[in-house]
Amino acid sequence: MNLGLLGFDDSIATIVAAGHRSGDRVVMACDLPATAPLLTQGGVPPRAVPWESLLDTEGCDAVLVGADGWNETRAEAVRKLVQAGRTLVLSHPLEMSMLWAYELDMIRRDSGAILIPVLPDRLHPFIHRLRLWIDSQSVPGGVESIGMERRLRDRSRESVQSHFCRDADLVRELAGAPVRLSTLGAADADQAWSTLAVGLTAPGHPPVRWQVVRSESPGLTITATAASGSVSIGIPADPPAGESSLWSWTGPGAPDTQTPFDGGAAILARLRMAVSPGHQTDVDQSLTLPLCASWDDAARGIELAETISRSLAKGRGIDLHQEEFTEIGTFKGTMASLGCGIILLALMFVVLATLLGGIARQTRWEFGEQLAGLWPGVVLGALSLFLLLQTLPLLIGSRSESPPAISPPPSPTPPPSKRA
Structure with a gap:
């Protein structure tokens, strides 16, 4: 594949490194830092271009979007690329804004663009294996809880939110879509991030507790506890580009297992399938279990991360509503607000017209009487215009079916677990 770059960061570096190993090329780049590693492997540096050149489908097969140095210019470029129907691989999170994420999703529904967030952890066989183990513990007792311990050196608000935003995808994969989020931390909301604990609950699923812990060995530990025992997965911090991370599995009834995992190669395999659905990837099929995260999954993660601030500020749990953000839904919401505004203005106009009359x-002011007598026509005209606006969706037309966030290939049969 020929790849284009719009910005750069460590997540994109892992994909570029995996591409170099498999013969893919970065042929054009835009808005890169002064020294971006791994871009000149093979002796041919990418061609520096303005972002408008990335709109051309003949120039590259897909565009990788990085988060370092994120700015409004790059955000607008991403919007235009999605409008043009390009295939994008987006570092996650790019912008901690739920509105921006759902704006892209609505544009995608119209343009048919393929958006692949860089969320490779759910593709590891251990996550699939843990989900099967959780399902198998339905009787007796079931899984009592799932704990996620996120070890960080930098426990600033930005760092904690970014890591939770990515880990939220694993929460949704293992314990379903949360319907309530609650937080526990220091009394001062600004100081609570360094020791933050987040509780998430979903009907019919075990509760999840996600917690920040200070550590010089960053990573994530997932522990599912049931009456029959507990299972733990150790996920190290993202390794340098071009290297694999070593995941560990500890659980009852099986010896401890360690498996290397290259997240960049897993995302790249999904990208090949999206660009060429009939392509048979040479990447280990165990890396493509289950379906890759969609842009909707990424947007939900940003929504959950934003909700943490509200929960800390209010000091209570927040109910979550799984709303579907669509253009027709946005139109209906806007019309509802506009209708309320028109009614209030009409009432005020009637009162003022009555006083004026x-x-x-x-005072025997004839012009004033004539002016006051116009209010029925003005109110009727405003309400008629409002009613006519309701026919806009019928005139413009809307799609009842929207394209998927990515083109998911058939899920392969899970391979047997490798045991030490």
Whole structure:
């Protein structure tokens, strides 16, 4: 594949490194830092271009979007690329804004663009294996809880939110879509991030507790506890580009297992399938279990991360509503607000017209009486215009079916677990 770059960061570096190993090329780049590693392997540096050149489907097969140095210019470029129907691989999170994420999703529904967020962890066989183990513990007792311990050196608000935003995808994969989020931390909301604990609950699923812990060995530990025992997965911090991370599995009834995992190669395999659905990837099929995260999954993660601030500020749990953000839904919401505004203005206009008419009659002001007598026509005209606006969706037309966030290939049969 020929790849284009719009910005750069460590997540994109892992994909570029995996591409170099498999013969893919970065042929054009835009808005890169002064020294971006791994871009000149093979002796041919990418061609520096303005972002508008990435709109051309003949120039590259897909565009990788990085987060370092994120700015409004790059955000607008991403919007235009999605409008053009390009295939994008997006570092996650790019912008901690739920509105921006759902704006891209609505544009994608119209343009048919393929958006692949860089969320490779759910593709590891251990996550699939843990989900099967959780399902198998339905009787007796079931899984009591799932704990996620996120070890960080930098426990600033930005760092904690970014890591939770990515880990939220694993929460949704293992314990379903949360319907309530609650937080526990220091009394001062600004100081709570360094020791933050987040509780998430979903009907019919075990509760999840996600917690920040200070450590010089960053990573994530997932522990599912049931009456029959507990299972733990150790996920190290993202390794340098071109290297694999070593995941560990500890659980009852099986010896401890360690498996290397290259997240960049897993995302690249999904990208090949999206660009060429009939392509048979040479990447280990165990890396493509289950379906890759969609842009909707990424947007939900940003929504959950934003909700943490609200929960800390209010000091209570927040109910979550799984709303579907669509253009027709946005139109209906806007019309509802506009209708309320028109009714309030009409009532105010009627009151003012009545007062004006009364004063005009007392003072024998003929022009005032004529002016006051216009209110029925003005109100009727405003309401008629509002009703006519309701026909806009019928005139413009809307799609009842929207394209998927990515083109998912058939899920292969899970391979047997490798045991030490």
